[in-house]
Amino acid sequence: MTKLSESEISRMHPETMALSYGFDPWLSEGAVKPPVFLTSTFAFKHAADGKRFFAWAHGEGSPPPRHEMGLIYSRINNPNLEIFEARVALWEKMQDAYSFSSGMAAIATTLLATHNPGDEMIVCAPVYGGTDALIHHFLKRNGITAHFVPAGFEAPDLVEPLINSRTRSIFIESPANPNNRLTDIGRMKELALRHAPIPAGQQSSRILVMVDNTMAGPVFAQPAKVGADIVLYSATKFIGGHSDVVGGVALANDPAILTAIAQHRAMLGGMPNAHTAWLLTRSLETLKIRAEAQQRNAVEVAAFLEQHPKVRKVCYIGLLKPEDPEYPIYCKQHTGPGSLISFYIQGGEQEAFAFLDHLKIFKLAVSLGSTESLAQHPAAMTHSGLTPEDKLLGGISDDLVRLSIGIENHEDLIWDLNQALAQV
Numbered sequence: 001m002t003k004l005s006e007s008e009i010s011r012m013h014p015e016t017m018a019l020s021y022g023f024d025p026w027l028s029e030g031a032v033k034p035p036v037f038l039t040s041t042f043a044f045k046h047a048a049d050g051k052r053f054f055a056w057a058h059g060e061g062s063p064p065p066r067h068e069m070g071l072i073y074s075r076i077n078n079p080n081l082e083i084f085e086a087r088v089a090l091w092e093k094m095q096d097a098y099s100f101s102s103g104m105a106a107i108a109t110t111l112l113a114t115h116n117p118g119d120e121m122i123v124c125a126p127v128y129g130g131t132d133a134l135i136h137h138f139l140k141r142n143g144i145t146a147h148f149v150p151a152g153f154e155a156p157d158l159v160e161p162l163i164n165s166r167t168r169s170i171f172i173e174s175p176a177n178p179n180n181r182l183t184d185i186g187r188m189k190e191l192a193l194r195h196a197p198i199p200a201g202q203q204s205s206r207i208l209v210m211v212d213n214t215m216a217g218p219v220f221a222q223p224a225k226v227g228a229d230i231v232l233y234s235a236t237k238f239i240g241g242h243s244d245v246v247g248g249v250a251l252a253n254d255p256a257i258l259t260a261i262a263q264h265r266a267m268l269g270g271m272p273n274a275h276t277a278w279l280l281t282r283s284l285e286t287l288k289i290r291a292e293a294q295q296r297n298a299v300e301v302a303a304f305l306e307q308h309p310k311v312r313k314v315c316y317i318g319l320l321k322p323e324d325p326e327y328p329i330y331c332k333q334h335t336g337p338g339s340l341i342s343f344y345i346q347g348g349e350q351e352a353f354a355f356l357d358h359l360k361i362f363k364l365a366v367s368l369g370s371t372e373s374l375a376q377h378p379a380a381m382t383h384s385g386l387t388p389e390d391k392l393l394g395g396i397s398d399d400l401v402r403l404s405i406g407i408e409n410h411e412d413l414i415w416d417l418n419q420a421l422a423q424v
């Protein structure tokens with residue numbers, strides 16, 4: 001076997017590299033798959049190596065690239081985490097990634113690494129309920145103020161008047177959870193650069209565009225290509241993809257931001273364990289075929305729901321028409337609509353609950369992006385902690401149901417939805 005050169009690797013597709021990148025079998029007895037490195041600590045050959053590795057971990061001096069550095073301690077680095085991170089970064093075509101024990105650990109650590117007391121955020125709402133709680137409660141208590149504007153094509157016009165000298169970030173979920181509104185990341189980046197140009201010798205503007213890309217997943221959208229400085233994931237969703245692992249990822253291109261994220265991860269201890277990282281690496285191998293199968297099903301399911309008399313409105317980006325104001329954003333930011341569908345049922349909570357209770361194939365459960373189809377009620381479940389104002393801003397009313405479409409046969413999924421709607 002001969003190794004691919006760096007220039008050959010850069011020409012390969014991520015689904016090809018997901019099977020080999022970042023792992024050298026000859027460092028592990030020729031194993032084709034990475035072993036699980038169940039060790040908390042790593043031996044240094046010499047004391048001087050330990051000193052050098054710690055200098056790297058603390059961001060001192062000008063050390064060689066991270067992946068050429070030695071292993072220290074599994075809260076700081078571990079081969080399974082590094083293999084997973086290298087493959088995710090390749091998928092996003094971003095400089096580097098850090099993995100976390102959950103999406104919330106990735107989001108919280110990254111926000112703490114990049115914001116100081118007195119800073120302000122502008123948040124395009126809705127965002128996932130856990131993120132909303134973090135911003136509203138924890139960050140607020142720690143002196144970081146957030147302004148919320150509704151996600152969607154009009155968001156940049158609403159964000160601009162809120163930008164001031166304290167603004168540190170514009171936080172976007174696109175598509176937004178759960179209403180699938182799309183926000184123009186490139187226009188947000190233009191605003192960030194116009195109001196805070198990049199200082200000489202630095203790589204990022206003071207105002208960071210941060211995108212939680214969990215809902216689209218890395219197969220159908222890569223936010224850094226259109227201007228995101230930081231991309232965040234709940235890897236529990238499409239990346240893990242089997243509802244059997246909880247994890248998160250933060251990606252960036254600017255070395256200063258990456259170092260800050262790495263140091264805060266080491267300080268706060270939110271890294272995944274080796275087995276979690278191994279599972280996530282295994283799941284990356286099938287990410288594309290899973291996401292494509294889920295999307296094919298979702299297109300069929302959305303078409304069925306759209307014509308059903310008990311459904312008031314379907315929110316699925318695959319149903320956007322060229323005349324819709326978010327259609328150009330879809331064309332710029334996405335290569336496919338993915339598999340998250342929300343819909344408003346005729347009626348309210350009672351009708352939504354009756355529908356959910358009668359499902360037989362869909363699991364009545366939160367989370368998304370997995371092989372099995374899931375259905376939930378955002379107002380009572382994932383987004384129940386939102387203030388009434390934020391629920392209104394995000395269109396999270398009692399008649400809203402969110403579906404995550406899996407890899408089952410779409411005819412069976414439609415049969416299930418049809419029989420459950422008949423019970424309402």
Ligand SMILES: Cc1ncc(COP(=O)(O)O)c(C=O)c1O
Binds near residue numbers: 246
């Ligand atoms: C869009 C989004 N971001 C972040 C999270 C949090 O991820 P985790 O549950 O892995 O902490 C979720 C969880 O549902 C989510 O939907």
